Amino acid sequence: MEAFKTNEIVPDVISTVPAKVLSVRFKSGKQVNLGEEIQPKYVTESPEVQYDSDPNSFYTLVFTDPDAPSRKNPIRREWHHWLVVNIPGSKVSEGEVLSEYIGSAPPQGSELHRYTFILYKQPQKLxxxxxxxxxxxxxxxxxxxxxxxxxxxxxxxxxGNFYFAQWDESVPILRKKLGFD
Known part of the structure; x- marks a missing residue:
């Protein structure tokens, strides 16, 4: 978990290191492993997220990019890619979606971005x-x-967990869909 500090997710996204590693696997088969690089073409669909939970509690899942539009110039920090709240236990698909999932779309030439998953246990349904x-x-x-x-x-x-990504040939398709290019 020291990787959260080494890669400056603490303090750029959160102020404390998460207690545990969040299991995140994309439908492409790619698994998120604390800072390994994954190409955007492999993260186009929402992942399966697993964690130990209290089935009687509610959780919040945040997926965010603190490096928008680049790590050197993060003027849109953070750009959130997915936000799900009131997740009953570990049933992410049954949570309330505030922001639908969007895969990684770093601009060409912006170098590596840190795509970060953070999970919170809510005090109650909110x-x-x-x-x-x-x-x-x-x-x-x-x-x-x-x-x-x-x-x-x-x-x-x-x-929590995170991966790095930089531009690949799939990014222009997503950026066009979002009206960025």
Whole structure:
């Protein structure tokens, strides 16, 4: 878990290292392994996320890119790619989706981006007043995982994981869908 500090996810996204590693596997077969590189073409669909949970509790899952549009110039930090709240136990598919999943789409030449998954255990089922985003909505920049967690009293992250990605040939298709190019 020291990788969260080494790669500056602490403090760029969260202030404390998550307690456990979050298991994240994409339908392409790619597994997220604390900072390994995965090409965007392998993360186009939402992943399977697994974690130890209390079946009587609710969880929040955040998937975010703190390096938008680049790590050297993160003026849209954080750009959130997926936000699911009120997840009953470990049943992510039964949670309330505030932002539909969007795969990695780093701009060409922006070098490696850190794509970060953070899981929180909620104090109870919550009402969220955040805007809802479809998977074609580009208005996701300048999100703050830390401020979101504070606003809803989520406490420290219970699990997390991250991977690196940079531009590949699949990115222009997604960026066009989002109206970026």
């Amino acid at each position: 009402s969220f007043d955040e805007p809802r985003h479809s998977n074609t909505d580009p208005a996701r920049g300048n999100f703050s995982t830390e401020k979101f967690a504070q606003k809803y009293n989520l406490g420290s992250p219970v699990a």
